[in-house]
Amino acid sequence: MPFEGLTQKLSDIFKKLRGKGKLTEADVDAALREVRLSLLEADVNYKVVKEFISNIRQRAVGEEVLSSLTPAQQVIKIVYEELAAIMGKDVRRLDLTGSPPAVILLLGLQGSGKTTTAGKIALLLKKQGKHVMCVSCDVWRPAAQRQLEIVAQKAGAGFFTLGGDSKAEDIARAGIAQARRQGYDVVILDTAGRLQIDEDMMEEARRIASVSEPQEKILVVDAMTGQEACKVAQVFDEKVGISGIILTKVDSDARGGAALSVVKVTGKPILFASTGEKIEDFEVFHPDRMASRILGMGDVLTLIEKAQEAIDEEKAREFERKLRKNQFTLDDFLEQMRDMRKMGSIGDILRMIPGFSRAKLDIDVDPKDWTRVEAIIQSMTKEERRRPEIIDGSRKKRIAKGSGTSVQDVNRLLKKFSEARKMMSRLSSMDKAGKFPF
Amino acid sequence: MGLFEKLKASLSKTSAFLREGIDRALRPGAIGPESFEEIEALLIQVDVGVKAAGEIVEEVKERLKREKIQDPGRLVSLIEEKVAAILSTTSKPLRVSDSPPTVYLLVGVNGSGKTTTAAKLAYRWTSQGKTAIAAACDTFRAAAAEQLEVWSRRVGMEIIKHQEGSDPAAVAFDAAHAALARRKDLLVVDTAGRLHTKKNLMEELRKVVRVIAREIPGAPHEILLVIDGTTGQNGLIQARVFTEAVGVTGVVLTKLDGSAKGGIAVAIAGELGLPIKLVGVGEGLDDLKDFDPAGFAKALFAGDRSDQV
Ligand SMILES: Nc1nc2c(ncn2[C@@H]2O[C@H](COP(=O)(O)OP(=O)(O)O)[C@@H](O)[C@H]2O)c(=O)[nH]1
Numbered sequence: 192m193p194f195e196g197l198t199q200k201l202s203d204i205f206k207k208l209r210g211k212g213k214l215t216e217a218d219v220d221a222a223l224r225e226v227r228l229s230l231l232e233a234d235v236n237y238k239v240v241k242e243f244i245s246n247i248r249q250r251a252v253g254e255e256v257l258s259s260l261t262p263a264q265q266v267i268k269i270v271y272e273e274l275a276a277i278m279g280k281d282v283r284r285l286d287l288t289g290s291p292p293a294v295i296l297l298l299g300l301q302g303s304g305k306t307t308t309a310g311k312i313a314l315l316l317k318k319q320g321k322h323v324m325c326v327s328c329d330v331w332r333p334a335a336q337r338q339l340e341i342v343a344q345k346a347g348a349g350f351f352t353l354g355g356d357s358k359a360e361d362i363a364r365a366g367i368a369q370a371r372r373q374g375y376d377v378v379i380l381d382t383a384g385r386l387q388i389d390e391d392m393m394e395e396a397r398r399i400a401s402v403s404e405p406q407e408k409i410l411v412v413d414a415m416t417g418q419e420a421c422k423v424a425q426v427f428d429e430k431v432g433i434s435g436i437i438l439t440k441v442d443s444d445a446r447g448g449a450a451l452s453v454v455k456v457t458g459k460p461i462l463f464a465s466t467g468e469k470i471e472d473f474e475v476f477h478p479d480r481m482a483s484r485i486l487g488m489g490d491v492l493t494l495i496e497k498a499q500e501a502i503d504e505e506k507a508r509e510f511e512r513k514l515r516k517n518q519f520t521l522d523d524f525l526e527q528m529r530d531m532r533k534m535g536s537i538g539d540i541l542r543m544i545p546g547f548s549r550a551k552l553d554i555d556v557d558p559k560d561w562t563r564v565e566a567i568i569q570s571m572t573k574e575e576r577r578r579p580e581i582i583d584g585s586r587k588k589r590i591a592k593g594s595g596t597s598v599q600d601v602n603r604l605l606k607k608f609s610e611a612r613k614m615m616s617r618l619s620s621m622d623k624a625g626k627f628p629f
Numbered sequence: 630m631g632l633f634e635k636l637k638a639s640l641s642k643t644s645a646f647l648r649e650g651i652d653r654a655l656r657p658g659a660i661g662p663e664s665f666e667e668i669e670a671l672l673i674q675v676d677v678g679v680k681a682a683g684e685i686v687e688e689v690k691e692r693l694k695r696e697k698i699q700d701p702g703r704l705v706s707l708i709e710e711k712v713a714a715i716l717s718t719t720s721k722p723l724r725v726s727d728s729p730p731t732v733y734l735l736v737g738v739n740g741s742g743k744t745t746t747a748a749k750l751a752y753r754w755t756s757q758g759k760t761a762i763a764a765a766c767d768t769f770r771a772a773a774a775e776q777l778e779v780w781s782r783r784v785g786m787e788i789i790k791h792q793e794g795s796d797p798a799a800v801a802f803d804a805a806h807a808a809l810a811r812r813k814d815l816l817v818v819d820t821a822g823r824l825h826t827k828k829n830l831m832e833e834l835r836k837v838v839r840v841i842a843r844e845i846p847g848a849p850h851e852i853l854l855v856i857d858g859t860t861g862q863n864g865l866i867q868a869r870v871f872t873e874a875v876g877v878t879g880v881v882l883t884k885l886d887g888s889a890k891g892g893i894a895v896a897i898a899g900e901l902g903l904p905i906k907l908v909g910v911g912e913g914l915d916d917l918k919d920f921d922p923a924g925f926a927k928a929l930f931a932g933d934r935s936d937q938v
Pocket residue numbers: 301302332384386737738739740741742743744745746822855883884885886887908909910911912916
């Protein structure tokens with residue numbers, strides 16, 4: 192599992208250093224070697240990695256280890272912050288201002304997923320009540336125009352192209368004119384795939400851009416791309432100028448380091464992630480999730496950050512101790528529920544831990560049921576809360592009566608709690624086996 | 630100049646940076662640790678991957694020690710030799726069946742170049758006066774069959790296609806029978822792009838292979854995994870999973886007319902022992918070449934692609 196990889200290695204390195212107040216430069220370097228490898232394995236461009244590591248090194252060596260955190264977490268935190276700083280924190284939306292129709296131009300290498308993406312954007316905008324027309328400027332690939340026509344139809348969008356020997360830029364011009372006449376809000380221009388080193392084709396792209404004056408010039412990038420992603424993005428940006436990026440095939444198991452490379456080299460944000468072959472498999476891009484994926488470590492960081500800001504040190508330590516020792520009681524369950532708004536539900540927390548990300552967890556209490564659950568737990572004796580296994584039929588009846596709920600409600604809660612406990616014990620056994628990252 | 634600017638500047642000297650790296654590695658004087666680091670960096674920068682790059686450099690280091698080589702000028706050629714050796718141990722020509730039809734099946738992730746490669750492959754046969762027929766087993770992607778149809782016209786081959794959404798195995802069945810009945814020399818089977826992570830789609834592919842094998846004994850004679858030359862480390866996973874699922878017999882590396890060098894092929898050949906059989910170097914029918922390990926190895930370090938094939 193790639194996801195356990197980096198976190199595990201870092202915690203191994205730092206296990207030896209527990210109790211040390213400060214990281215030495217050598218400690219940091221050992222850790223950074225692992226970070227570097229992880230980024231390279233994720234296909235982040237070599238030069239981007241180099242620069243990135245040198246920035247992190249400066250920070251890591253300069254900063255003191257917070258007393259509440261292990262060094263591994265400290266390094267991860269810095270790495271993560273730097274990654275997030277590059278990837279951007281906020282989601283940028285499509286800019287469709289100006290006099291209609293707004294024009295979105297899609298560009299990219301062959302096979303990166305432009306045509307499919309055109310359909311996906313069309314559907315998305317359609318759902319927002321926009322009137323969308325897809326225009327195929329791909330005069331090169333066989334049946335490319337037909338493909339877009341079908342895709343546009345599926346999205347409920349209009350379609351335009353010109354046959355014969357029409358030039359791509361003429362199709363763009365005519366398509367936009369027609370869209371304007373027919374009162375469309377948005378025109379999506381699909382183009383042929385092209386290599387950034389193909390001068391003629393890059394010239395064509397520039398001509399399409401200059402006649403269509405697009406609000407958005409989007410580079411479509413395959414998430415499985417390797418080291419060349421940097422060069423590709425840079426040249427497209429230089430020669431045509433791009434305003435944003437869409438990452439495709441994100442449903443693959445590629446770590447997606449190319450995302451970091453292209454954002455870094457162009458300074459342009461990723462707007463969407465395409466996550467499947469179906470027209471609705473399209474999501475707003477979440478930089479933070481991508482950062483974790485590139486690092487290969489689940490959402491551990493989110494967990495650390497949430498825990499850090501939400502609960503005070505003591506409580507966090509206590510909670511962690513209980514998780515590890517499997518001494519989790521109904522009282523903790525209740526308290527955890529109360530803290531939920533700040534810290535996330537137990538399910539949320541567990542899911543952020545490598546190894547649990549895909550576990551089926553039916554342990555969270557619906558916020559609507561909080562008062563009821565609270566009442567039930569409060570109707571239990573101290574002993575019952577500590578050792579729920581003693582709650583038999585007659586106790587259940589008493590608790591139900593005391594809390595104004597039913598025996599089924601009590602059963603449901605106990606079931607959820609026992610599920611939660613089971614998960615906790617899996618967690619603590621992982622810890623013993625050395626798999627738990629902290 | 631900030632680091633970012635430096636990065637931009639160095640990248641803009643398109644691919645010159647590889648040469649620079651080599652020059653640095655070959656600084657006058659003896660071969661030192663930096664030379665190896667530079668070479669390793671170069672390999673990583675063409676997508677060979679950290680692991681394979683490390684192994685290659687280690688082996689060459691050993692050899693230098695063993696043979697007491699100190700001339701830095703030899704370093705690059707030794708690395709090239711090593712890469713070529715990895716690639717040639719598995720190198721094999723395309724299988725051709727004694728009793729026609731020969732059947733080639735193309736598989737791979739979305740957009741890697743399967744349909745184009747199917748056409749280019751068939752063209753090799755039809756341009757030599759042989760007959761070919763295509764099976765449009767991509768029944769999923771919009772206008773996929775039309776795309777293959779256009780190519781078929783250009784290549785001069787027949788095509789068997791069903792409606793969008795129909796069972797690809799049924800297309801394969803019909804095509805196998807048509808190929809036999811019409812005594813075609815070659816049957817090329819184009820399939821829908823699929824990510825190796827999708828279990829159901831991999832199962833669908835297995836079914837296509839089963840049908841072909843049942844209808845034409847000994848077929849498919851090649852199951853070719855088409856990999857985009859710009860693919861990074863995921864290419865190795867693709868190769869592994871597709872091989873496990875359908876028994877890939879060779880790799881076609883496409884889009885090498887771009888700036889990417891396709892170094893992932895080295896990891897694929899080295900780690901999985903899969904032969905790289907063909908390379909795609911453009912969108913025309915002629916742009917399919919036999920794989921040449923030595924030329925490929927040389928081109929990994931070359932500034933541009935033209936000296937590849
Ligand atoms: N430059 C270049 N483009 C290629 C090559 N092979 C395929 N393509 C292009 O890549 C895109 C996707 O190819 P296609 O055959 O449809 O891929 P499929 O989805 O795997 O069937 C098309 O635009 C092809 O023209 C190649 O060797 N070089």
